[in-house]
Amino acid sequence: MDLSETAEESMLREQAREFLRARYPIQRVASIADGAGFDRHAWQEVAALGWAGISAPEDAGGAGLGFVEECVLGEELGRALFPGPFLTTVVLTLPALTGAPDLVKEVVAGETVATLAWLGPSGEPGATRFPIGAGLAQDRPGLYGSAWFVPDLALADLAVVAAEGPAGPGLWAVRLDQDTISRQDLPTVDTTRRLGALFLEGALGRALAQGSDAERLLEHLRDRALAFLAAEAVGVASRALEMAVEHARTREQFGRPIGAFQAVSQSLADAYAEIESARSLVRWAAASVAARAPESARAAAAAKALASEAAVRTCERSIQVHGGIGFTWEHPLHRYYKRAQWIQAFLGWPAELRARIAASLLDGPGDENERV
Amino acid sequence: MDLRDSPDEAAFRARLREWLAANAPAHWDQPGAERLEGAERLAFLREWSARLYAAGFVGLTWPSEYGGYDAPLSHHLIFLEEMGRSGAPEHVTPIGLGMAGPTILSHGTEAQKARYLRPILTGEEIWCQGFSEPEAGSDLASLRTRAELDGDHYVVTGQKVWSSFTHEADFCILLARSDPAAPRHSGLTYLIVPMRAPGVEVRPLRQITGDAEFNEIFLDGVRVPVENVIGRPGEGWNVAITTLMYERANLAVMLTVRLEIALSRLVDLARTTRRRGRRAADDPLVRDRIAELWTVLQALRFTNYRALSTLMSTGMPGPEGSIVKLVWADANQRLTKLALEIEGPSAMLSGGEHAVQDGLWQRLQLRSRGNSIEGGTSEILRQIVAERILALPRSR
Numbered sequence: 001m002d003l004s005e006t007a008e009e010s011m012l013r014e015q016a017r018e019f020l021r022a023r024y025p026i027q028r029v030a031s032i033a034d035g036a037g038f039d040r041h042a043w044q045e046v047a048a049l050g051w052a053g054i055s056a057p058e059d060a061g062g063a064g065l066g067f068v069e070e071c072v073l074g075e076e077l078g079r080a081l082f083p084g085p086f087l088t089t090v091v092l093t094l095p096a097l098t099g100a101p102d103l104v105k106e107v108v109a110g111e112t113v114a115t116l117a118w119l120g121p122s123g124e125p126g127a128t129r130f131p132i133g134a135g136l137a138q139d140r141p142g143l144y145g146s147a148w149f150v151p152d153l154a155l156a157d158l159a160v161v162a163a164e165g166p167a168g169p170g171l172w173a174v175r176l177d178q179d180t181i182s183r184q185d186l187p188t189v190d191t192t193r194r195l196g197a198l199f200l201e202g203a204l205g206r207a208l209a210q211g212s213d214a215e216r217l218l219e220h221l222r223d224r225a226l227a228f229l230a231a232e233a234v235g236v237a238s239r240a241l242e243m244a245v246e247h248a249r250t251r252e253q254f255g256r257p258i259g260a261f262q263a264v265s266q267s268l269a270d271a272y273a274e275i276e277s278a279r280s281l282v283r284w285a286a287a288s289v290a291a292r293a294p295e296s297a298r299a300a301a302a303a304k305a306l307a308s309e310a311a312v313r314t315c316e317r318s319i320q321v322h323g324g325i326g327f328t329w330e331h332p333l334h335r336y337y338k339r340a341q342w343i344q345a346f347l348g349w350p351a352e353l354r355a356r357i358a359a360s361l362l363d364g365p366g367d368e369n370e371r372v
Numbered sequence: 373m374d375l376r377d378s379p380d381e382a383a384f385r386a387r388l389r390e391w392l393a394a395n396a397p398a399h400w401d402q403p404g405a406e407r408l409e410g411a412e413r414l415a416f417l418r419e420w421s422a423r424l425y426a427a428g429f430v431g432l433t434w435p436s437e438y439g440g441y442d443a444p445l446s447h448h449l450i451f452l453e454e455m456g457r458s459g460a461p462e463h464v465t466p467i468g469l470g471m472a473g474p475t476i477l478s479h480g481t482e483a484q485k486a487r488y489l490r491p492i493l494t495g496e497e498i499w500c501q502g503f504s505e506p507e508a509g510s511d512l513a514s515l516r517t518r519a520e521l522d523g524d525h526y527v528v529t530g531q532k533v534w535s536s537f538t539h540e541a542d543f544c545i546l547l548a549r550s551d552p553a554a555p556r557h558s559g560l561t562y563l564i565v566p567m568r569a570p571g572v573e574v575r576p577l578r579q580i581t582g583d584a585e586f587n588e589i590f591l592d593g594v595r596v597p598v599e600n601v602i603g604r605p606g607e608g609w610n611v612a613i614t615t616l617m618y619e620r621a622n623l624a625v626m627l628t629v630r631l632e633i634a635l636s637r638l639v640d641l642a643r644t645t646r647r648r649g650r651r652a653a654d655d656p657l658v659r660d661r662i663a664e665l666w667t668v669l670q671a672l673r674f675t676n677y678r679a680l681s682t683l684m685s686t687g688m689p690g691p692e693g694s695i696v697k698l699v700w701a702d703a704n705q706r707l708t709k710l711a712l713e714i715e716g717p718s719a720m721l722s723g724g725e726h727a728v729q730d731g732l733w734q735r736l737q738l739r740s741r742g743n744s745i746e747g748g749t750s751e752i753l754r755q756i757v758a759e760r761i762l763a764l765p766r767s768r
């Protein structure tokens with residue numbers, strides 16, 4: 001058993017932190033967020049670092065690393081509030097394209113931005129809900145229906161669409177430049193990661209997986225996203241805590257730095273404890289999902305539940321410690337807070353994830369000795 | 373990163389499991405099982421500890437020249453996990469094993485190592501800790517018990533309080549003031565006090581559970597030979613810091629394993645208790661809180677593994693380990709209260725045939741209030757995180 005960071009992971013972390021500090025300082029992120037959003041053409045530069053293919057095999061042009069390394073990147077991307085389509089293109093979509101090596105190449109090279117369209121209008125995740133009908137009743141073959149809460153949709157060239165097809169559930173790779181497709185931006189609170197709705201009226205797609213294969217793949221993609229978002233949340237929270245600590249050390253009231261008041265210091269110590277707890281779960285979830293171990297669903301759900309709560313609470317503590325300045329648009333804190341909230345709401349609120357955990361702990365055989 | 377046991381760790385775990393299955397007493401301290409008390413209990417635990425040691429499971433990380441087994445730290449962690457899960461009784465002197473022993477190993481003389489270490493492992497000698505005083509709790513460095521040099525002895529006079537295992541102990545690691553003129557932290561000396569020496573009096577204190585786990589110690593002119601000083605005279609504070617570091621590190625894993633056992637008992641309770649026509653386990657509020665506690669338990673487990681990995685790869689414990697006691701105390705307090713809530717009106721019953729599990733949860737819940745006080749209060753632990761890890765300004 002060894003959970004420590006390998007030399008390779010540390011190098012990747014440093015490289016990421018350096019690049020993001022130089023190219024995505026918070027001022028730039030803020031102007032992207034307050035402007036038109038991430039520039040599609042800026043993705044190429046990121047992909048050139050090898051990040052788009054970080055866990056793709058080397059013969060597909062990838063770096064041949066794994067999901068654990070993706071989560072190391074995830075924490076750094078979260079710290080920087082990186083506004084680009086890493087979550088969608090790499091975490092949520094790439095593993096679904098394995099059967100289409102040409103698409104993998106495009107994505108790894110940074111030529112194609114991709115996303116996953118699998119949620120219904122109520123935002124329910126899960127392998128059993130396929131809101132898009134692969135039109136049997138329609139006069140033209142193709143994909144019909146709509147998908148909601150699709151992240152980075154406005155940037156994407158390609159979507160992996162989950163739909164109920166003639167042979168049960170399936171996944172299709174759909175190019176988004178077809179005239180049978182329309183998109184609508186959904187205004188988001190966190191404008192560093194935007195959402196859209198996708199409308200398909202007989203769009204053509206390439207079949208990627210069918211039946212139980214598709215279900216298993218979607219579960220895997222969900223677990224990847226949960227673990228990765230937990231890593232991002234740890235990054236968001238760590239940065240929000242750093243800002244609070246910096247402020248508490250320098251801001252003086254009543255003749256002392258405010259960090260000398262225990263109401264301030266104890267709150268930040270609790271934030272630290274929550275963040276480190278979340279970081280531990282992220283390591284577990286990352287390793288479990290990477291190994292596709294049986295406990296990966298529970299580990300990923302636990303990590304996202306705890307880490308997103310830690311991130312939201314840490315941002316709230318940090319805003320409080322900053323006082324009035326923390327409540328302004330000008331101060332970057334609200335952007336961290338909004339990302340933390342985005343993470344909390346995407347693919348299941350903490351209580352929804354805990355309900356899944358509870359089912360695994362409390363239901364099933366073994367209650368024959370019930371006491372009245 | 374590798375979550376699995378290495379082949380060597382797996383082999384050790386398997387051997388330990390097999391041994392425990394064959395040797396651990398059944399139903400130890402289980403509700404309903406016969407409970408040993410007093411001298412009988414002590415004799416039983418000593419004998420059990422000696423067998424554990426002879427089988428190669430105590431003193432795993434200690435050097436073989438002092439009776440240890442030279443094993444890597446991970447074996448000790450596996451030992452604590454498997455012991456906890458098997459429900460086997462713990463070693464008879466946790467303070468000896470977890471605090472006095474490691475302190476003697478890092479600061480003791482050759483003679484002290486040769487004299488004291490092996491009988492700790494075998495369970496022949498029991499240790500207690502005399503740090504806290506009526507006027508010195510969180511502010512330990514303000515302690516007043518005096519140690520005056522008189523020839524080749526220190527004469528110790530004062531009072532200690534909240535000292536666990538003391539009524540059974542042979543020795544006490546005791547912190548006393550040897551130089552009242554020196555600044556607070558530099559006038560302290562760390563002593564091994566024989567508990568049978570003349571002038572030592574122990575009075576049990578009854579806790580909110582009704583049990584008497586801890587005691588007052590009155591010291592009146594107790595003569596302690598100078599060779600019983602651990603570290604140098606006047607440098608007792610640094611030695612005490614070592615003790616407290618080991619206390620928290622050892623506790624971290626033990627407490628996590630105990631929480632794991634408590635949680636599985638809680639799950640059983642929720643599944644077998646019917647309330648208003650359904651299982652307590654079907655109440656969405658109960659379900660949410662159990663899942664949340666389970667999540668915190670996993671976080672503690674993997675924080676321990678992270679801390680251990682850092683220690684094994686760098687030789688230094690990482691800062692993350694310092695949160696375990698804090699997070700655990702809160703989790704254990706919430707867990708035991710949830711159990712009472714699941715019991716419903718039976719929560720009022722302390723024992724007997726109508727009580728749930730003979731009043732087990734009532735005892736555990738009351739005992740849990742000590743968790744945020746013993747071994748450093750939660751406020752003090754938060755302040756340590758704030759000042760030492762986050763580098764916030766001192767609050768005092």
Ligand SMILES: Cc1cc2nc3c(=O)[nH]c(=O)nc-3n(C[C@H](O)[C@H](O)[C@H](O)COP(=O)(O)OP(=O)(O)OC[C@H]3O[C@@H](n4cnc5c(N)ncnc54)[C@H](O)[C@@H]3O)c2cc1C
Nearest residue numbers: 501502503504509510534535536742745746747748749751
């Ligand atoms: C079950 C149990 C077993 C124990 N076993 C032992 C033992 O074997 N040996 C031993 O030596 N001791 C033992 N102790 C004692 C324990 O270490 C002390 O109780 C503890 O350090 C607190 O000291 P105190 O009781 O004097 O409380 P105080 O220090 O008086 O604290 C009272 C309250 O004030 C708060 N407080 C104090 N200072 C600060 C500060 N600077 N900032 C914020 N809040 C503060 C504390 O957090 C606490 O809430 C045991 C205690 C318990 C409950």
